[in-house]
Amino acid sequence: MxxxxxxxxxxxxxxxxxxxxxxxxxxxxxxxxxxxxxxxxxxxxxxxxxxxxxxxxxxxxxxxxxxxxxxxxxxxxxxxxxxxxxxxxxxxxxxxxxxxxxxxxxxxxxxxxxxxxxxxxxxxxxxxxxxxxxxxxxxxxxxxxxxxxxxxxxxxKGSFRFKIKTHGKAAHSAYPEEGDSAIETLLDILQDIRSTKFPEDEFFGETTVNIGTIDGGLALNVIPPNAEAGFLVRLATKREPIEKALENIVRGRGEIEVLSCSEPxxxxxxxxxxxxxxxxxxxxxxxxxxxxxxxxxxxxxxxxxxxxxxxxxxxxxxxxxxxxxxxxxxxxx
Ligand SMILES: [Zn+2]
Missing domain, CATH: 3.40.630.10 (Zn peptidases)
Incomplete structure (x- = not known):
């Protein structure tokens, strides 16, 4: 053949x-x-x-x-x-x-x-x-x-897959002061990640981040108690400095769940x-x-x-x- x-x-x-x-x-x-x-x-x-x-x-x-x-x-x-x-x-x-x-x-x-x-x-x-x-x-x-x-x-490059999950408190959307929106917390974290310059490497180049998925909320009239986003980072360095940087960004506002990692x-x-x-x-x-x-x-x-x-x-x-x-x-x- x-x-x-x-x-x-x-x-x-x-x-x-x-x-x-x-x-x-x-x-x-x-x-x-x-x-x-x-x-x-x-x-x-x-x-x-x-x-x-x-x-x-x-x-x-x-x-x-x-x-x-x-x-x-x-x-x-x-x-x-x-x-x-x-x-x-x-x-x-x-x-x-x-x-x-x-x-x-x-x-x-x-x-x-x-x-x-x-x-x-x-x-x-x-x-x-x-x-x-x-x-x-x-x-x-x-x-x-x-x-x-x-x-x-x-x-x-390496590939680092993880999720960030945020938790809030559900409430009637007409009384937002009674709740705590997990989606708004997640959006704040996402904005911080987007404005962060992650470490580069002379040989491997830039570390890039893709926010690949977003999920959360229950209904239009409920303050969302839960939200999560999924990420894939193309690693130009070892995983450790990137994970440290992420922990600093999240600072207890959510939890990071690692899905898989391949080093460069x-x-x-x-x-x-x-x-x-x-x-x-x-x-x-x-x-x-x-x-x-x-x-x-x-x-x-x-x-x-x-x-x-x-x-x-x-x-x-x-x-x-x-x-x-x-x-x-x-x-x-
Ligand atoms: Zn292939």
Whole structure:
């Protein structure tokens, strides 16, 4: 199956996070037919990571995720592009990595493994399970794929998810002095957060804050007793200084509930490849046992997660070349 055909076949199997079983079976069958040894590593009752090797315990691995964000968008194409869910995030990447591995194999390089995880778009439970796999101990380089426009990402920002909840006192809205509005307290906190300049980092850049959700209140004629907002901070520093700053802002006016955190990570730089820092996070912070991460993939993060997701066919082909030259370089250093 050629590169574009494999991309489209992978894309035609829906695999929104939590529903990756079928695409895992498809990948297993495809890799077995090519002669790979394939293990399905259970993550939950119907979620499995796919782990494939050729001979023994590889030193260099390709990895990315099999799940996509909703909704499923079936693949279409024209001469230049493949469109649809997973085109660049990350099924085109899986296809490019397998095509690269097969090309290297024809050159006699079999020191390669493949790791495809579930649940990257949510809590990275697939990566957390993969981190405990015994083959991790032998890995010297993990080439992870996410859409980086085929540049080598040498750093990725962290991601810190939390909620702030405020509590007040319900009362008849005609008698506001009898109540205490949780929504007004929350708005004050939000305003303070919006006017705060969080610490930056020379390498990773700015820390940015998205107020992603707001909930609260009971009815138009009731002073609201409860409110909450959900945040995602793109971390350019470790979590600690940001959490401290938030505590100072909130100052007992509400409570902070941490949902998850991935710290920023630095990755391996290789001479001769265009390099940059990316603002999104990946499975890499959850795979510390798989030593020495690299990050590169075709397509743009700006179209990933949108209804217009696509990948240029020429970028897929270029990614195969880049993956092959990365592996040759890493195996000879
Ligand atoms: Zn992705």
């Amino acid at each position: 050629n590169l574009f055909e494999l991309t489209k076949q992978l894309m035609s199997v829906p695999s929104v996070s939590g529903d990756e079983e079928a695409v895992g079976f498809f990948l297993r069958d495809h890799l077995v037919s090519l002669g790979w040894n394939v293990e399905l590593q259970p993550v939950s009752e119907d979620q499995n990571n796919v782990i494939a090797t050729l001979n023994g315990t590889p030193r260099v691995w390709f990895s990315t995720h099999m799940d996509t964000v909703p909704p499923f968008i079936p693949p279409t194409e024209d001469d230049e592009k493949i469109y649809g869910r997973g085109a660049c995030d990350a099924k085109g990447i899986i296809a490019a990595q397998i095509t690269a591995a097969e090309r290297l194999r024809k050159e006699g390089i079999e020191d390669i493994g493949l790791l495809y995880t579930v649940e990257e778009e949510r809590a990275s439970t697939g990566a957390k399970a993969a981190n405990l796999h015994p083959l991790a101990a032998k890995c010297e380089y993990m080439i992870n794929g996410e859409p980086t426009d085929n540049d080598l990402a040498i750093g990725s 990570v630095k990755m391996v730089a290789v001479d001769g490849f265009p390099q940059k820092v990316v603002r999104f996070t990946t499975d890499i912070p959850h795979l510390p046992n798989w030593k020495n991460p690299l990050l590169l993939g075709p397509g743009s993060i700006l179209v990933a997660h949108t209804k217009d997701e696509f990948v240029l066919k020429s970028d897929l082909e270029k990614a195969v070349d880049l993956y092959c030259s990365l592996v040759r370089k890493l195996l000879t250093t």
